[in-house]
Amino acid sequence: MDYQHDIITQERDALLIIINPMRPNNNADDGPTVHHTLVTTAASVITSLLQDRLIANESDQIAIGLWGSRKVANDDGEAIVWPVPLGRVGPAALQFAEQLARDAPTILARYNLAQPTDLLPSSLLWSISSAFATLPAPSTLTAAAGVTVSYTKRVFLFTTLATPGLQLAPPDVTRNDRVVALAVDRAKDAAAAGVSLDLFVGHDGPFDLAPMYGHILRAFAREDDLIRQADGDLAVAEALVSRFIAEHVHEATEEHDLFAQVRRRSFAKRSQAAVAWRISDGVEIAVRLYSLVQETKKGAYVWLDGRTNRALRRETTLLDEATGAAVPATRVGSALEYGNNLVPFSPDELTKLKSGGTAVGLDLLGFKDRALLRDWHNVKHASFVRPDELAAPGSTVTFVALLQTLHRRDKFALVRVTPRASSAPRLA
Template identity: 30%
Template sequence: MSYYQSHSYGGGDDNDDNGEENDEEFNAEQTRQKLEQQRDCLVYLIDASPPMHQSLEGDQSAFRAAVAAAAAQYRSRIINDHRDRVAIVLYGVDKANNPLGHPAVLVLQDLDEPSAARIAQLERLAESNDYFEAEIGTTDSYSLSDALWVVNSLFSKSAKKDDHKRVFIMTNTSNPHATNPDMQRLAITRAKDLHSNGAVLYLFGLERVAAPAVSDSVQSDGDAMFGFDFEAFYKDNIIQSSDLSNDDDEDEEEARFFNASGGLAVLTQRVEQKVFKKRSVFKCAMVLGDGLEFGVRGYNLVSEVKPSTHVYLVGATNEEAMIQTSYVCKTTAQQLGKSDMDSYFLFGGQKAVFTADELAKIKNYGEPALRLIGFKPKGTILRKPYYNLKHSTFVVPDEESYSGSSSIFIQLLARCHEREKVVICSYMPRRGVSPRLVALLPQMEEYDEKGNILKPSGFHLIHIPFNDDLRKPPAPEFDIRAKVPLLEPAVKVFNDIIDKTTIKNFTVYNYPNPTLRKHYANLQAVALKRDEAEEIEDSTLPNNTAIQRRIGKFVPDLMETIPAAGDADQVPVKAAPKRKTAAAAADADDGDADVAPKKRSKAAVADGDEEDLVKGAHSRGELNKLTIPILSAFLKQKGQVPQKRKDAIVAQVASLLD
């Protein structure tokens, strides 16, 4: 029984009869949908006291930079994460408005999904101080504990239990309430309440113009004239070391402190680093042998970002169309259920039929695990970068699943690093997924001059090919080493060109994806009802002016050093002859007998040199590179009847010459 798949658009529930699906993609989709059910609830807690309004470079203030950074993330979230909820809370304001009635705290935007109107309000607030001074105002009489209390009330009212709750604190006051220890203790208490409610706090320290004076709301020690002192109050008080209780978040303590000194661009970059939710790709056991296993989990260090997908709408009503999938018998048009269908694979021209249960048993390779196969020298993998089938995954211990995993993991990591070995394993992250061959490349911690972690310790899980995955490309028809001495002058010129065009301090951070930027710029323009989309600069395009300035003088030398096509030691490159019309061919036949004809007939294909051509191709195993007319003419000249298909003709010629 054959069947085809039909799609219908309209209301109603999705049909469960989806037929056979790739189990790995299906499981990944199930995991993705489960993670999407967990919304991200983010509150920007922005200091609006007088020090935040001091003018910095370019008539920009720390407050306006903070609001502009929040607006930039709103524009991203309205497209990427429209289900997430974001709020803006200002403290140190003259006109307060919050559910608890606390002074100097303004809930500018409640915890809700991003919208065009909310973005427009933030953009107006970030453009100049006029709107802020007229509608809100600033004061230095505020309480940080009141602001944190209001944030906690927003989470209690609007956030669900499983939501991912985060607070971004943006301020340039290192030590608030420096002369009032009671208010500091209240702020610490409110921060602990947020921690117990599952919220994670992050601090973005901004710069200020001059050393602050001693007051009730600013630091008194003048520890940093322009920078931000995280040790003065916030560290271990508001931002605690136990803040990240969820293993899906980063464990490094430095990840919760961001020095955003440097204006809007730096602050926006720092905020973007924390906007993306970090979740583990897999979590399973690493089995070293019978009875010896420990827990590991993996994180993606690189993940390709693709443009958002479109959603179908009903043309008449502009309502979202629901996609319903059904399978129908091709001969009887009867709708089929999943139990009514089997699957088959072609083998030797025969259909090997399997039921769904049989397929599930075939694809069952046991419990998910990372199983040890053995060890190999590190160079085995590093010398063959083409072995990387996909981007690597960073593996760390999972203490939650297996107590004591960190101890075993660290010992294995240190020993592999010391002996410069990689771990070869069989990798199966989920049930129903085919096992893959992987190599675990050890990486030890690296620190900068300030003691901050540059690289964490762990294993890079590298996907390596099976024997069946390897391909051997055809070897070149010439020995390039034999040509190098002839082109030695040109090689020297190319050395100069390479030296002049070498990119210093190359980093991929300087090359954003132009396709994504243009895609989202146009979506933002439509969503925010703007006349034109923002102009996007494509950093992947070469700077032709700079290239011409650097290597333009080498072009004449290069043209002089490359051998001409007629040189004796250089094989000339023959241009493909143009086909002549019948009239032109007739004129050539009627012309002077001394003029050689430029077009050969098929009967003359196998004569003379052409027969040598066929025999030479056969000796090199390249008969399939010759054209059908040449091969057919050779067979006819030998008294053979050519077959119709080229592979059959090649076999005929090969059998004749063997």
């Protein structure tokens, strides 16, 4: 199993927060109306979310959109505006969310409401894909250092309208089927690009997923892949799809309920490492390691020029002790003192010194009775291990079989963990 351990991946979150301010209305003659309670509640929750992000990870990308609004009246374009385009978490996004929570009618009055039949989910999904296409590429310095940046692309949609884009009064079955089919195709494209969708439903009577969102969420669940994973067992695949939909649809009656659900979904799961678990000679599975506890660190301060107030860039230059001349990096080496001599080491040799020469991954050492475990054996925060089916098909089946056997026999597996090439091995 081949893993590129010399490449460091920085995982960041790209989050599109979309509010559909339109209230469900069964009488088309009354025209569109705004659901101010939903907008105010969603904006308050978004404000708290952005405040957390400014402290926890300001490098994440955030956008705020209003679906069902247009900049110009009678515009035939997409019925969505982006008051806060996709960019790093900053004061502009927080200021807009605070203003929307404080005075939603004034903010929404800047735009024109579209008709419910104009809210085509396919157009929304196309706009979402276009927004994610603007994510910044890694900088030249980052790429040269062997660091890649990956984004978790997620969408939070706040709505109470269960039938966007559908003609219901009178019903137009042919048109509605075409609208749903196009939305499903766009959802499949978005899911293939790594986009996930979470639906946050405000309480305004029963919310029926069947007309539209049930089809869209099935596409995001990659139903065809689940059927293949279930070896063609449709009952098992249907259970997996139902569980996926239940995990991505969140209904709330109060603001604190909605806040709790958004907070639970707001921080993406970021793996510490993707490695191989070597069980025996010729038998290994792919797993990912996740941290159960994450420290919230303060953001780094920026050095400024005292005269111009411009940001400064720090550079390190090595100087020759004898001449004071700058020494290029290509002529710089590493050495360790042994006795009165300096022993040179190459970068690869220094890396092997840190890891003890062990291969990156998990190596099974044996099994022990669970009764032998003591609390003081735990010297660091535990890591959550999960099989990586995409990296190596069949890993999930092997992992679950081993876990069930350990539970049945009341044993635990003792492994040696080397998460990265530059990490020291430890027991777990």
